[in-house]
Amino acid sequence: MKNKEYDVIVIGAGPGGSVIARRLSQYGHSVLLIEKREQIGFPVRCGEASTTLEDIESYGPIDEDCIETIIDGLFVYGPGGTTVESIKKDTGIMLNREKFDPCLAKLAEQDGVELVTNARAESVSAVIGKFREVSIVTPQGTEKIKGRMIVGADGMESLVGRMAGLKCLHNVNSTCTGVDIEVEGILTDPRYLTFWQGHDFINDGYIWSFPKVKSNVTNFGAGFLIPKSKDLSIQDITLQWLYKLFPEAKVNKITGGLISVSGNLKEYVTDRLILVGDAAHHTNPLTGGGIAAAMRAAKEGAEVIHNGLIKDDLSKNFLKNYEERCSIVFGKKHQLLLKFRKFLLGQKREDQIEFYKVIKTFVKSNFSYLALIKCPIITLKCLYRYLRSSSKI
Amino acid sequence: MANKRLILPFYEIFLYYQTQTQDNLYFLKVKKLSHDRKNCLECAGCVGVCPTMALDMFGLDLQINHDKCNRCGICVRACPAGVLNWIEKPDEK
Numbered sequence: 001m002k003n004k005e006y007d008v009i010v011i012g013a014g015p016g017g018s019v020i021a022r023r024l025s026q027y028g029h030s031v032l033l034i035e036k037r038e039q040i041g042f043p044v045r046c047g048e049a050s051t052t053l054e055d056i057e058s059y060g061p062i063d064e065d066c067i068e069t070i071i072d073g074l075f076v077y078g079p080g081g082t083t084v085e086s087i088k089k090d091t092g093i094m095l096n097r098e099k100f101d102p103c104l105a106k107l108a109e110q111d112g113v114e115l116v117t118n119a120r121a122e123s124v125s126a127v128i129g130k131f132r133e134v135s136i137v138t139p140q141g142t143e144k145i146k147g148r149m150i151v152g153a154d155g156m157e158s159l160v161g162r163m164a165g166l167k168c169l170h171n172v173n174s175t176c177t178g179v180d181i182e183v184e185g186i187l188t189d190p191r192y193l194t195f196w197q198g199h200d201f202i203n204d205g206y207i208w209s210f211p212k213v214k215s216n217v218t219n220f221g222a223g224f225l226i227p228k229s230k231d232l233s234i235q236d237i238t239l240q241w242l243y244k245l246f247p248e249a250k251v252n253k254i255t256g257g258l259i260s261v262s263g264n265l266k267e268y269v270t271d272r273l274i275l276v277g278d279a280a281h282h283t284n285p286l287t288g289g290g291i292a293a294a295m296r297a298a299k300e301g302a303e304v305i306h307n308g309l310i311k312d313d314l315s316k317n318f319l320k321n322y323e324e325r326c327s328i329v330f331g332k333k334h335q336l337l338l339k340f341r342k343f344l345l346g347q348k349r350e351d352q353i354e355f356y357k358v359i360k361t362f363v364k365s366n367f368s369y370l371a372l373i374k375c376p377i378i379t380l381k382c383l384y385r386y387l388r389s390s391s392k393i
Numbered sequence: 394m395a396n397k398r399l400i401l402p403f404y405e406i407f408l409y410y411q412t413q414t415q416d417n418l419y420f421l422k423v424k425k426l427s428h429d430r431k432n433c434l435e436c437a438g439c440v441g442v443c444p445t446m447a448l449d450m451f452g453l454d455l456q457i458n459h460d461k462c463n464r465c466g467i468c469v470r471a472c473p474a475g476v477l478n479w480i481e482k483p484d485e486k
C-alpha cells in the first residue's frame with residue numbers, strides 16, 4: 001500500500017468492487033481496492049449469464065474477448081414434458097468472467113484506483129474519529145490502513161459486514177449452493193439459455209446450460225437450496241444430471257459457490273461502511289443472477305458515497321439513502337421474484353404442470369394478458385393460489 | 394446486558410449455549426472437521442454460511458479455526474464438493 005490513509009477502501013475486486021472503485025476514483029477521491037486472491041476472477045464462481053450488452057457496456061469500455069455469446073431467448077424444460085420458449089433478440093449475453101473481472105479491475109486502475117492483489121482484509125475496526133481501520137494481510141506482513149469510508153464488496157463469503165456488526169450471515173433456508181461444470185462443445189441451442197426446472201428435475205432450484213460460443217464450451221450447472229442432510233454432494237448430483245441429459249459430455253473443469261436467494265438484506269449500511277453486491281445479498285432470488293445487480297448497486301453506492309464525502313457526512317442515517325436507491329432500482333423487483341419462486345416451488349407436481357402451461361400460453365402470445373382468457377379456469381386457479389401464497393409470505 | 398440476551402433469537406441462544414458448554418459436549422470432544430484440500434473447489438461457500446466465523450479463505454487456502462467451530466455442520470451440508478467431513482479427533486495430549 002502506497003499510503004496509510006485513503007478516502008475509500010474497497011474490499012473485493014469482483015464486478016461490484018471494481019465498478020464502485022472506478023466510479024469513486026473518477027469523482028476524484030483516493031481509492032484503494034484490495035483482493036485476496038492472486039489472480040482476479042480466478043477461479044470463476046459463476047454461470048456467467050448476464051443482462052444485455054448495452055447494460056454491461058454502460059459501465060465502461062469492455063474488451064471484446066469478455067463477451068462470449070449474444071443470447072436471444074430462453075428455453076425451459078418444465079415438469080411433465082412442458083416446455084416454455086421465449087424468443088427476444090438481445091435479451092442477454094454470456095460473459096467470460098476469467099477475462100471480464102480483470103478487465104473491470106484494469107479499467108479501475110487506469111482511472112487512478114490503487115489495486116493490490118494477494119491482500120486480505122482480516123478485520124475492520126469500529127469508527128475511530130473520522131476513520132475506520134482495516135487490517136490488511138499481504139505476503140509482506142500485516143498493515144493497518146485508514147479509510148474514511150469502507151466498501152465491503154467481498155462476495156457471498158462476506159466477512160466484512162459481520163466484522164462491522166451487520167447481520168449478514170446467510171440463512172441456511174434461503175441460500176442455494178451451486179456447481180458449474182464447464183463442458184466441451186455446445187450442448188444446447190447456441191442462441192438460448194436453457195433451463196430444466198420442476199419436480200421431474202430439480203425442484204428447489206434448477207439445472208442450467210449456457211453456451212459460450214467463442215470458447216466453444218458450455219456452462220452446465222445446477223443450484224438448489226442447501227440440502228437438509230448430505231448423502232450425495234451437490235457436485236455429484238450435478239454430474240449425474242449432466243450424464244443423464246448428455247451421456248457423451250466431456251468435463252473440462254468444475255467450480256461452485258453459494259447463491260443467496262433471500263432478497264436484499266434488511267440492513268447493509270452502517271457508519272462509514274456499506275456492502276455491495278453478493279455481500280448485501282443483491283442476487284436475483286429467482287434466477288440467482290447477481291452480476292448486473294452488483295454493478296448497479298455499485299453505481300448507486302458511488303453516487304451516495306461521493307455526496308457523503310463532499311458533505312462530510314458518512315453516518316448510517318445518510319448512507320441509508322443508498323439502501324433506498326437499491327430498493328427502488330431492483331430491491332422491490334427482487335421481493336416480487338422471491339414471492340414468485342416460493343409459490344412455484346411450493347406447488348405439487350400436477351399444479352406445477354398446469355402453471356407451466358399458463359406461462360407457456362402467456363409467453364407464446366408475446367406477454368399479452370388477453371391470451372390468458374383462452375385457459376380461464378387454470379389461470380384463475382393459479383392466480384388465486386398465487387395471491388393466497390404471496391399474502392402469506 | 395441480561396436483557397439483551399433475552400431477546401436474542403432462538404438460534405443465537407443455541408449457539409451461545411453450545412460455545413459456553415463446549416467441554417461438556419461429547420460431540421465437541423470427539424469430532425473434528427476435516428477438509429480434503431485436493432478436491433476443494435475453492436469457492437468459499439463454507440465461509441459464507443459458518444455462523445461462528447471459524448472458517449476463512451486465505452487467498453485460495455481454506456483455514457479452519459477448530460476452537461471457534463461449534464460443530465453445527467452447516468458447512469458440511471453447504472459444501473458443493475462434499476469435501477468437508479467429520480473425523481474422529483485423535484487423542485490430544
Ligand SMILES: Cc1cc2nc3c(=O)[nH]c(=O)nc-3n(C[C@H](O)[C@H](O)[C@H](O)COP(=O)(O)OP(=O)(O)OC[C@H]3O[C@@H](n4cnc5c(N)ncnc54)[C@H](O)[C@@H]3O)c2cc1C
Nearest residue numbers: 012014015016036047049121155178257277278289290291
Ligand atoms: C454456481 C454459481 C452460478 C452463478 N451463475 C450466475 C449467472 O449465471 N449469472 C449471474 O448474473 N450471476 C451468477 N452467479 C452470481 C454471481 O457470481 C455473483 O452474484 C457475482 O459474482 C457477485 O459479484 P460481487 O462483486 O458482489 O462478488 P464476487 O464476484 O464474489 O467478488 C468478491 C471478491 O472479493 C474477494 N474477497 C472476499 N473476501 C475478501 C477479503 N476479506 N479481503 C479481500 N478480498 C476479499 C473475493 O476473493 C472475490 O474476488 C452465480 C453464482 C454461483 C455461485
Ligand code: SF4
Nearest residue numbers: 443462463465466468
Ligand atoms: S461446523 Fe458450523 S461452526 Fe464449524 S466450521 Fe462448519 S459452519 Fe462453522
Ligand code: SF4
Nearest residue numbers: 433434436437439472
Ligand atoms: S465450500 Fe467446500 S469446495 Fe467450497 S471452499 Fe469450502 S470446502 Fe472448498
